[in-house]
Structures are given as C-alpha cells and as structure tokens.
Amino acid sequence: MPQNLLDLDLQGLTAWFGELGEKPFRARQVFHWIHQSGVADFAQMTDIAKSLREKLQQQAVVQAPAISYAHTSADGTRKWLFDVGVANGIETVFIPEDDRGTLCVSSQVGCALECTFCSTGRQGFNRNLTVAEIIGQLWVAHHSLKTEPNRTTGEIADRPVSNVVMMGMGEPLANFENVVTALGIMLDDHAYGLSRRRVTVSTSGLVPAMDRLAERCPVALAVSLHAPSDALRDQIVPINRKYPLRELMAACRRYLVHAPRDFITFEYVMLAGVNDQPEHARQLIELTRDVPCKFNLIPFNPFPDSGYEKPRAESMRVFRQILQDAGHVVTTRKTRGDDIDAACGQLAGKVADKSGRVLKRMHKEAA
Numbered sequence: 186m187p188q189n190l191l192d193l194d195l196q197g198l199t200a201w202f203g204e205l206g207e208k209p210f211r212a213r214q215v216f217h218w219i220h221q222s223g224v225a226d227f228a229q230m231t232d233i234a235k236s237l238r239e240k241l242q243q244q245a246v247v248q249a250p251a252i253s254y255a256h257t258s259a260d261g262t263r264k265w266l267f268d269v270g271v272a273n274g275i276e277t278v279f280i281p282e283d284d285r286g287t288l289c290v291s292s293q294v295g296c297a298l299e300c301t302f303c304s305t306g307r308q309g310f311n312r313n314l315t316v317a318e319i320i321g322q323l324w325v326a327h328h329s330l331k332t333e334p335n336r337t338t339g340e341i342a343d344r345p346v347s348n349v350v351m352m353g354m355g356e357p358l359a360n361f362e363n364v365v366t367a368l369g370i371m372l373d374d375h376a377y378g379l380s381r382r383r384v385t386v387s388t389s390g391l392v393p394a395m396d397r398l399a400e401r402c403p404v405a406l407a408v409s410l411h412a413p414s415d416a417l418r419d420q421i422v423p424i425n426r427k428y429p430l431r432e433l434m435a436a437c438r439r440y441l442v443h444a445p446r447d448f449i450t451f452e453y454v455m456l457a458g459v460n461d462q463p464e465h466a467r468q469l470i471e472l473t474r475d476v477p478c479k480f481n482l483i484p485f486n487p488f489p490d491s492g493y494e495k496p497r498a499e500s501m502r503v504f505r506q507i508l509q510d511a512g513h514v515v516t517t518r519k520t521r522g523d524d525i526d527a528a529c530g531q532l533a534g535k536v537a538d539k540s541g542r543v544l545k546r547m548h549k550e551a552a
Contacts (some may be wrong), residue, residue: 187246191317194369195376205244210278211237214506219247220376223328228318249321250275252414257328259488264515265325269294269318272537275354277322279346280329286330286449287348288321292364293355295538296388301421302407302454305354309538315361319367323349323377350381352407358394367401381405381445385453392428392436405441407450407481408433412460413468421459430472437476448477448514453503464508479514 193201199212214233218224225247227238235449253274257263258260263279278289294311296303323346330345349371351357357364364386371379385405388395412418418425425433438448450475455461469480482505485495501517508515 259320289355292357399443410451
C-alpha cells in the first residue's frame with residue numbers, strides 16, 4: 186500500500202526517504218511542495234530528480250480526505266464535510282475575520298465523551314482520525330482559500346488560515362499521538378509556520394494527556410469547563426467524574442509553566458436555567474482564583490432534541506459583568522455560520538457509531 190505522505194511530519198518523512206536511499210534535503214523539498222505549495226502530483230515537483238519523482242509515484246501518495254460538500258454562510262463562514270470512509274464524515278469550519286482566519290479542525294469521527302449539550306457527542310463514536318485526515322483538513326482549506334479574495338479588503342492573503350483551533354468533532358487529547366504529530370506539521374516553518382500562540386487545543390479535561398501535551402507540544406490551551414462545581418459538571422461533562430475540578434485546575438496550573446500564553450482559556454457554553462445564573466458566575470470566580478485565565482462565554486446553539494435552550498441576553502450580560510467586575514477578561518463568542526450548522530456545538534458530520542451509546546440513549550429515552 187502506498188505511503189500517504191500527509192501522515193508524516195518532517196522527521197518521519199526524512200526517515201522514510203532514508204529507507205528509500207534518499208538524502209534528507211530531498212525530504213525537505215517534497216515537504217515544501219506538499220504543504221507550502223499544495224502540490225499532490227509528484228510530476229509537478231519540478232526541482233526533484235525525475236528518478237525520485239517516478240519512485241514516489243510508485244510508492245507514495247498525497248491524499249487528503251475527499252470533500253463531500255462545502256457550504257458558505259451568509260457571513261462568510263465556510264464548512265466542509267470530508268468523507269473519511271464507511272459512512273463516516275467529519276466537519277471542518279473556517280471563520281474569516283478582518284485580522285485573521287481561524288480554522289476549526291476535527292480530531293475524531295464522533296466523540297466518546299458524551300457532553301450532553303454537544304451535537305457531536307450525541308452522534309456516538311467511531312474512531313480516531315489519522316494524521317493525514319487531521320492535517321488534510323488544513324491542507325485543503327489553506328490551499329483552496331489562497332485563491333479567494335478577502336471579503337472586506339478584496340486582497341488575496343498569502344496565509345488565509347492564520348489560526349487553528351482543535352475544537353471540531355472529537356476530543357483532541359483522546360487521539361494524542363496523531364494530534365501531536367499534526368500540530369508539529371502546523372508549527373513547522375517548512376510547512377505552515379504557525380505560531381504556538383495561534384494554535385489552540387481544546388480539551389474537556391483529560392488530565393494526564395494535558396501533562397503530556399505540556400511536555401511534547403505546548404500550544405495555547407482551552408479547557409471546556411461549562412460548570413463551576415463537580416455536582417453540575419458531573420451531569421453535563423461526564424469526564425469530570427474521572428478527573429474532577431480540583432485535579433483539572435491543578436493540571437491547568439502545571440500547563441501554564443510551559444504554555445506560550447500566560448493564561449488558560451476557559452470555554453463556557455451557557456445553558457438557559459442550568460449554568461447561567463449569577464451564583465454560577467461567583468462560583469467560577471472562586472474555582473479559578475489560582476489559575477490565570479480568561480473566559481469565553483458561548484451561548485448555546487440549539488439542535489434537535491438537545492433538551493437545552495439558549496440563554497437570555499440579560500442572563501449573558503449579568504454573568505459576564507460579574508466576571509469582569511472580579512477582574513477577568515471575558516469574551517462572548519459570536520454566533521457564526523449558524524445558517525449552515527457551523528456554529529459552536531453544532532458540528533455533527535456522519536458517524537457510524539461503534540460505541541453503542543446512541544442505541545443505549547435511544548432505549549433510555551424510549552423507556
């Protein structure tokens with residue numbers, strides 16, 4: 186079976202070239218062609234010896250996931266559904282702004298963590314994505330967007346994707362090795378050259394993996410918090426039963442020793458009547474007292490049969506003001522791409538559930 190070169194970082198590609206009897210600089214050349222130029226056809230790699238091009242055509246491919254469809258929102262947000270085989274699809278979202286372009290990347294087909302307010306979690310879980318399927322999302326977006334003008338300025342950007350957030354389908358740290366390899370490619374100056382400050386991994390709180398990430402590839406960290414107490418978080422973020430808030434806050438403090446930013450971002454999806462009351466804000470202040478942080482408040486984006494409602498604007502305002510009065514930086518995430526189901530928490534893709542969780546939930550709801 187041909188080697189998919191999108192599965193390899195530069196170190197891995199160099200080692201593979203060594204097995205072919207080729208020198209390391211050839212690996213760098215091909216790496217440039219693939220990631221900086223977006224070339225998948227070895228015949229077009231014109232500064233590579235013809236003999237090597239022919240060898241690569243026989244033994245390798247550059248293959249990103251196939252695009253099932255691409256939709257563009259009225260606000261310019263773009264969503265791709267990628268076919269990753271056997272009735273499985275993953276979703277990737279690009280959010281353009283005047284000063285940056287952010288790509289939201291998926292790491293798994295579905296998710297096994299079952300956060301109750303997340304559309305992806307309700308789809309069940311099939312498998313981890315390969316490195317090629319993760320970095321392939323950036324490869325497709327980066328090179329397709331390079332030909333399109335900015336909606337505001339009309340200019341064509343050399344680097345349309347300036348920021349990457351691992352906040353798509355799945356829990357990134359549950360697919361640790363493949364995600365870290367993909368992160369390395371994103372950061373590599375021979376590929377996309379993204380800053381560690383502009384690449385963010387989001388986690389629901391897998392504490393041991395957070396410590397490993399700090400050692401292997403410390404990028405910006407966002408923690409999906411969503412509740413200020415163990416009692417509430419146990420209900421809506423079930424992984425909290427394994428890694429409760431005390432352990433999670435300690436892991437955040439350890440991560441900051443290595444992090445490219447001097448704060449953790451706490452993501453907080455606001456659910457009407459569940460976690461959006463003033464007492465919840467005050468509990469958050471106490472919980473995070475020893476963790477330098479900022480809060481990103483996310484109004485819940487409804488999806489069918491979710492069981493939750495979007496919070497009132499006044500609840501959002503009061504909640505935010507309490508946090509700000511305590512000295513915290515607080516942002517409220519704009520709802521982008523909701524007309525194409527690309528807003529936060531709406532990504533669902535297509536998941537051939539292997540976990541049996543969807544079936545169990547259906548039986549429970551029918552009982």
